Amino acid sequence: MQFLLVLLTILIGSVLFPIALSEPQSENQNHEFGHWTMPRTEHGRPDFQGYWFFGSRTPLQRPSILGDKQTYTIEEVGELEQEMRERLARQDEPLDPNRGAPEKGGRIGQEADDTFLGHYIEPKLHPVNGNYRTSVIIDPPSGLIPRREGFLDYNAKIRAAGLNDTDGPEGQPLSGRCLIFGAAIPSLTPMMMNPNLQIVQTENYLMIMTEMIHDARIIRINREHFSHDYPRWMGDAVASWEGDTLVVHSKNFRPEQSSSRSIIISTEFEVIERYALVSENETEMRNTRDSIFDR
Numbered sequence: 001m002q003f004l005l006v007l008l009t010i011l012i013g014s015v016l017f018p019i020a021l022s023e024p025q026s027e028n029q030n031h032e033f034g035h036w037t038m039p040r041t042e043h044g045r046p047d048f049q050g051y052w053f054f055g056s057r058t059p060l061q062r063p064s065i066l067g068d069k070q071t072y073t074i075e076e077v078g079e080l081e082q083e084m085r086e087r088l089a090r091q092d093e094p095l096d097p098n099r100g101a102p103e104k105g106g107r108i109g110q111e112a113d114d115t116f117l118g119h120y121i122e123p124k125l126h127p128v129n130g131n132y133r134t135s136v137i138i139d140p141p142s143g144l145i146p147r148r149e150g151f152l153d154y155n156a157k158i159r160a161a162g163l164n165d166t167d168g169p170e171g172q173p174l175s176g177r178c179l180i181f182g183a184a185i186p187s188l189t190p191m192m193m194n195p196n197l198q199i200v201q202t203e204n205y206l207m208i209m210t211e212m213i214h215d216a217r218i219i220r221i222n223r224e225h226f227s228h229d230y231p232r233w234m235g236d237a238v239a240s241w242e243g244d245t246l247v248v249h250s251k252n253f254r255p256e257q258s259s260s261r262s263i264i265i266s267t268e269f270e271v272i273e274r275y276a277l278v279s280e281n282e283t284e285m286r287n288t289r290d291s292i293f294d295r
Helices: 074-092 110-120 154-160
Strands: 019-020 050-053 138-139 196-199 205-212 216-219 234-240 247-250 271-277 282-291
Touching: none
Parallel strands: 216 234
Antiparallel strands: 019 282, 050 196, 196 205, 205 216, 234 247, 247 271, 271 282
């Protein structure tokens, strides 16, 4: 299986936030590692085409109980994966048909939904550069997104205006309406459900299609951004080559794509991704720029 590994680095200082895995490879770097030689297209560029898996149980943000702990030991990984397997096994256990009604005011769970999702959840942490990360975000050291205090995204604003879940489709999340799933760019963070994508590449275009809701993202290579600035689903994406690294710059995202479950964005959200092949796996380095962050 080919793995698309994602680490999110938020480097703040010049209001630039990289989402990174490893350093991009230079043009003159030797790409032969053991028995592996970098595949190339008929145009001489690195060939990213194929099917990739980008799922991992590594959370986007680090649990606060871990503090600045950035990696797990092999023993800790084994314990965590065993806990996940046991939790999934409990979800798959049949419910007691003779159980009574819940207590008044008590919590009503979603056991059926949990069991359904259990078929999609792989109880596994995937290493990046040999390390088992405690969060996708690797900088700042806290592993947390430093969101600006008082910022309200699109969804918070419509809630403040009085729109709720029962007021119509606009009150429902985009995923529930099957418009788009996950972050502003679906493969921006590891996904729990159907975390697979396909890359198709030509000399002038690169297409990334995620399995979940089948979002096809078209990236134009060696082109300029559109002259108009109206927002688009997954943004306006253009790319250029820096040696053997494909650098993708996306902006003008639809504000509805802000997601409290992944990354909250503003209308000024931009992301820079760097794609580089390092073995049979693909590594990415992404930089995000947004006014909602406070550092």
